[in-house]
Amino acid sequence: MELITNVSEYERLAKERLPKMVYDYYASGAEDQWTLKENREAFSRILFRPRILVDVSHIDMATNVLGFNISMPIMIAPSAMQKMAHPEGELATARAAAAAGTAMTLSSWATSSVEEVNSVGPGIRFFQLYVGFMTNDSGLASYVASQVDRSLSWKDVKWLQTITSLPILVKGVVTAEDTRLAIEYGAAGIIVSNHGARQLDYVPATISCLEEVVREAKGRLPVFLDGGVRRGTDVFKALALGASGVFIGRPVLFSLAVDGEAGVRKVLQMLRDELELTMALSGCTSLREITRSHVITDSDRIPRSRL
Numbered sequence: 147m148e149l150i151t152n153v154s155e156y157e158r159l160a161k162e163r164l165p166k167m168v169y170d171y172y173a174s175g176a177e178d179q180w181t182l183k184e185n186r187e188a189f190s191r192i193l194f195r196p197r198i199l200v201d202v203s204h205i206d207m208a209t210n211v212l213g214f215n216i217s218m219p220i221m222i223a224p225s226a227m228q229k230m231a232h233p234e235g236e237l238a239t240a241r242a243a244a245a246a247g248t249a250m251t252l253s254s255w256a257t258s259s260v261e262e263v264n265s266v267g268p269g270i271r272f273f274q275l276y277v278g279f280m281t282n283d284s285g286l287a288s289y290v291a292s293q294v295d296r297s298l299s300w301k302d303v304k305w306l307q308t309i310t311s312l313p314i315l316v317k318g319v320v321t322a323e324d325t326r327l328a329i330e331y332g333a334a335g336i337i338v339s340n341h342g343a344r345q346l347d348y349v350p351a352t353i354s355c356l357e358e359v360v361r362e363a364k365g366r367l368p369v370f371l372d373g374g375v376r377r378g379t380d381v382f383k384a385l386a387l388g389a390s391g392v393f394i395g396r397p398v399l400f401s402l403a404v405d406g407e408a409g410v411r412k413v414l415q416m417l418r419d420e421l422e423l424t425m426a427l428s429g430c431t432s433l434r435e436i437t438r439s440h441v442i443t444d445s446d447r448i449p450r451s452r453l
């Protein structure tokens with residue numbers, strides 16, 4: 147096995163190993179793939195304003211999501227059909243997430259059932275009811291998945307609350323308008339996501355939409371982000387712009403394809419190590435200490451006279 151030193155290397159290795167059709171299904175984005183590229187590039191335009199001479203000998207990355215303690219603010223997004231990447235599919239992902247002490251999400255198009263995934267042992271798991279909605283219960287999720295279809299609307303967020311007391315996260319919010327609606331319809335949290343740039347091309351990168359959503363949310367509900375997170379520095383940037391945590395998608399599929407459970411464990415460990423280093427070099431000892439003033443974005447660079 148080649149020595150792997152960063153998350154993106156798994157994509158290259160997965161490309162060599164996977165049937166072309168499977169690789170293309172995992173890797174591609176919609177149409178011109180502008181948003182796919184932008185999800186990464188927008189991160190690279192955000193720069194740091196590090197602080198020095200802070201005692202960073204102890205760094206705490208633990209956090210709490212909807213009442214669940216997790217070891218770090220990095221979780222696993224739902225992605226369909228993981229058995230095309232590795233025979234153990236979602237079960238390997240569940241084991242790796244549990245070992246890392248973080249949460250995973252089971253896609254509504256998973257190749258393992260809720261019961262199978264739960265049988266690997268305890269772990270923090272979100273279950274997707276349909277693209278856009280997730281809850282954190284097991285038994286109910288499969289029931290609800292069979293009830294909802296493409297006519298899903300905001301009213302269904304309310305309806306879901308009549309059949310479960312579990313918190314519902316709404317995924318795919320990228321505007322202030324939808325943030326307002328998510329709050330109005332009782333969402334417990336929001337995931338800023340463009341579904342890995344696989345749906346509408348030419349939507350902005352998720353990291354570029356994050357502040358608009360965070361500003362509108364005003365702390366009334368937690369805001370998470372996914373899309374293009376490949377480095378610990380990306381995680382730090384998302385937290386600095388107000389995210390409560392991030393989810394990763396393709397890195398899980400690619401590392402699963404290359405090395406199964408061990409690959410996914412390694413991805414989580416590398417991101418954890420990189421986030422820890424970024425915090426140390428920025429002068430932050432806990433997630434709370436990561437603030438907006440630790441980064442500079444495109445919008446900060448627009449001269450005041452033009453605003």
Ligand SMILES: Cc1cc2nc3c(=O)[nH]c(=O)nc-3n(C[C@H](O)[C@H](O)[C@H](O)COP(=O)(O)O)c2cc1C
Nearest residue numbers: 172223224225226253341342372373374394395396
């Ligand atoms: C092959 C593939 C399948 C996916 N399937 C689902 C899915 O079933 N449900 C869903 O909400 N999101 C799905 N997603 C989107 C991911 O949950 C996540 O939003 C996205 O991959 C994050 O971006 P990243 O891959 O750049 O990390 C899928 C993504 C990929 C790459």
